[in-house]
Amino acid sequence: xxxxxxxxxxxxxxxxxxxxxxxxxxxxxxxxxxxxxxxxxxxxxxxxxxxxxxxxxxxxxxxxxxxxxxxxx
Numbered sequence: 770x771x772x773x774x775x776x777x778x779x780x781x782x783x784x785x786x787x788x789x790x791x792x793x794x795x796x797x798x799x800x801x802x803x804x805x806x807x808x809x810x811x812x813x814x815x816x817x818x819x820x821x822x823x824x825x826x827x828x829x830x831x832x833x834x835x836x837x838x839x840x841x842x
Contacts, residue, residue, distance in 0.1 A: 775812040791830040
């Protein structure tokens with residue numbers, strides 16, 4: 770479990786294997802509501818990560834989810 774309930778944009782980018790500018794662009798384009806700030810840093814609640822992932826996919830920054838095909842027994 771995480772020690773804190775918020776991640777910086779860089780930490781979010783690392784989690785999703787993308788660039789920080791791509792996460793920041795989601796906010797600039799209005800694809801996500803404005804992020805909270807702690808000092809100079811934008812932070813994202815851990816609970817909001819599914820919405821961030823969906824926005825990254827919608828923006829084309831992450832590949833679409835592949836269909837899972839069960840392995841034959």
